[in-house]
Amino acid sequence: MKFWQSAEWQRISKLRGLKLLLVGIAVIPSIYAVIFLSSLWDTYGKIDNLPVAVVNNDQAADINGKTQHLGQDLTDKLLREKPLKLSEVSSQKAKDGLKSGKYYMTITIPSDFTNNAGTLLSNDPKYAKIDIAQNAGQSFIAEKMTSSAADKIKASVNRSLQQVYNETILSATKSSQKGFQAGADGATQLNNGLGQLADGSQKLNDGAQALTNGSSTLAGGLSQYTNGVSQANTGSNQLSNGAGAAATGANQLASGTSQLAQNAPKLAAGSQQLASGAQELARKLQEVSDGITTGQTNGAAQIKQLEAGLATLTQQVNNIQLPENAIDSNGLTQAGTALQDGLTGAGVDAQKIAELMKEPSFQTFLKQQPKIAQDFGITAQSLQGNLAKSGQAAKALQTNLTQLQALIPQLDAFKKQLPQLKAGMSAAQAGNQQAITKLNGSLTQVSQLLSQQFVPAANQLASGAEQLNNGQQQVSSASAQLNNGANKLADGNAQLANGVNQLNGGLGQLVAKNGELNAGAGQLNQGAQQLTTGTQQAVSALGQAQNGTQTLAQKLADGAIKLDKVHNDKANVSALTQPVKSNQTNLSEVDNNGTGMTPYMMSVGLFVGMITFSAIYDFVTVAKRPKNGFAWWADKQTVNMPVWIAQAIIITTLLLLVDGLQPKNVGMLYLTALIVAFAFNQLVLLFSIMFGKLGSGLMIIALVLQLSASAGSYPIELSNNFFQTIHPWVPMTYSVHAFREVISIGGSVTNDLIILLIVGIVSMVLTWGVYQWKLKHNPLFWGGEELVTD
DSSP: OOGGGSHHHHHHHTSTTHHHHHHHHHHHHHHHHHHHHHHTTTTGGGGGGSEEEEEEOOOOEEETTEEEOHHHHHHHHHHHHOSSEEEEOOHHHHHHHHHHTSOSEEEEEOTTHHHHHTTTTSSSOOOOOOEEEEOTTTOHHHHHHHHHHHHHHHHHHHHHHHHHHHHHHHHHHHHHHHHHHHHHHHHHHHHHHHHHHHHHHHHHHHHHHHHHHHHHHHHHHHHHHHHHHHHHHHHHHHHHHHHHHHHHHHHHHHHHHHHHTTTHHHHHHHHHHHHHHHHHHHHHHHHHHHHHHHHHHHHHHHHHHHHHHHHHHHHHHHHOOOOSSOOOHHHHHHHHHHHHHHHHHHHHHHHHHHHHHHOHHHHHHHHHOHHHHHHHHHHHHHHHHHHHHHHHHHHHHHHHHHHHHHHHHHHHHHHHHHHHHHHHHHHHHHHHHHHHHHHHHHHHHHHHHIIIIIHHHHHHHHHHHHHHHHOGGGHHHHHHHHHHHHHHHHHHHHHHHHHHHHHHHHHHHHHHHHHHHHHHHHHHHHHHHHHHHHHHHHHHHHHHHHHHHHHHHHHHHHHHHHHHTOOOSHHHHHHHHSOOOOOOOOSSOOOSHHHHHHHHHHHHHHHHHHHHHHHHSOSSOOSSOOSSHHHHHHHHHHHHHHHHHHHHHHHHHHIIIIIOOOOSOHHHHHHHHHHHHHHHHHHHHHHHHHHTHHHHHHHHHHHHHHHHHTOSSSOGGGSOHHHHHHGGGSHHHHHHHHHHIIIIIOOOOHHHHHHHHHHHHHHHHHHHHHHHHHHHHSOEEETTEEEOOO
């Protein structure tokens, strides 16, 4: 039996206009979806039709010595690129147009835009603001679209300003690198100068050490010399006493010889005593002469050692060479000051970079670019650390220079006194040599006088005494000879006394000068030690200063090397302005807004069509009493099935032909539409048969719930917990997903279609049961005749 020959078709054929009504019901989903989607098919592609007003109140300003018109440049760029339908108007027109709905957004560039943009690197940075006003009450969607466009405009402006300031920052960083390199070169030159000064100071220290050693040798030699002089003075005193005794004896001898003739009788007795005394005198005189000779022989080595020590000391003093070039303390001060100024300038540059890092706009940029923020922070931190170390090294260098300058006057004073010291040492050597020679000559004369005159005279006296003892007969002639010898002895004693007195005077003078000579040697040794200590301190201070300048030069060179890695080419400026370029891919392409909304609107349209169909068409009344529930259901399906099939085919065809929908798979789109229509139709029919008009109302409520729970327009994650909970339990969730797969994604729809078929089949079976229940428990009326169920 054909559909149109069924009892249901026969019944509706008698009702005028019902067939036409069924045709209208078949196109309801298409009216709902196709017409609505066609009106919003490519909304985002027509965003440039949204009217937006641009107001430029900006005034020109000087930036880095150039007159800039950033506001006008921005206005020209917007009007040229036309991201929206832009019109440049006055402030009042823009305000009135936004209020009336003529403009969806206004962009106002304030009068201080250019001026504030030029302050971003100053000590008082100000934001270059753009005032954007919208009226969401006129159109919420338009407000969202224009907000997106406004964000792109702000991003474009930020990139332009970032490019300008990035170029400035990179140029400043490059200049700082040159300054660091110049500072490193200056520190290296200063280090070389300090090295030369340290070499000169080391030579001075070597000379001072030699002077100290020589002065120590001189002190030792002078000590031996003064001891020898003291011994010689003691011996000369003994010699003086002996000479006095000899003179007394000689005088007594002369007196006795004169009385000899008168006392001849007594001569025999006294001659023996005279012989013994003369022999003893000769022996004592010989011992004195031998003592002097032995003393000269033993003291010769000490005297030569003393002379050698004096000569060595004089030579070492004369060999002391001070640097001919005076130390330029002013030059050192100027170099230290210049170095300090250079570090201060580098510190100022680093402070500017630190202040720039505190800028909100720059911090925002760094947050957007974490890799650059990390590299920039490390470089800045490293730069600040190097500057701090360089500053400490510069301070230490300044302290060492101050100590060195304090030693310069002492070195200059010693340099002036050095010629006098050399002359004094030469004169002292000559005087000491003369005194030693004179003392040695006097001792030689005394020794010769004793050995050549006094000893022979004493021997003659002894011989005469013996002759006196041997022969009284010769007393007269012998006494004459004895008197003559006594006279010679007295003359010799007088010469001996005179020489001894001269010797005592010279030795007394030497002894008197011994203290001064030792004190002078001690002062010379102490001064040499002080000079050695001072030069050692100078060498140490210069070594520390040289180490400090070497460290400073190394740190400055390291900073220059690090900054040299920062380039300021156009490519670097461009990369720093936009360091990240995204490589965005999309698993599926949606051509326009209509294509994206089609899965949702097809589902809503088919569901609305089914609700309308169930509300208008009578699915209970039949022409005659059916045999059973299935027959009742089957009779109604002869009309129902062609309608939902027509709804699915018509909506799909019109979307393809009228709206220009381009699905991934046309055949699957038709199949999916048929299965969705079947599921929705059977579900709505179940509630309609079960509850009547109330069932249609319940389906309207179900439609409203599914509008939010199906994630058709917004992701379900943006809905509240209630709709997220019921999301997997509503049929439209699976119809929307299935349509998306066949239209845009191209994936599998098997699971979705199986769930929808289960919904349709379960609803269909339940509908059979409802028909069967109604057949047994409810009376039916046909043509006014009441029929009662069996």
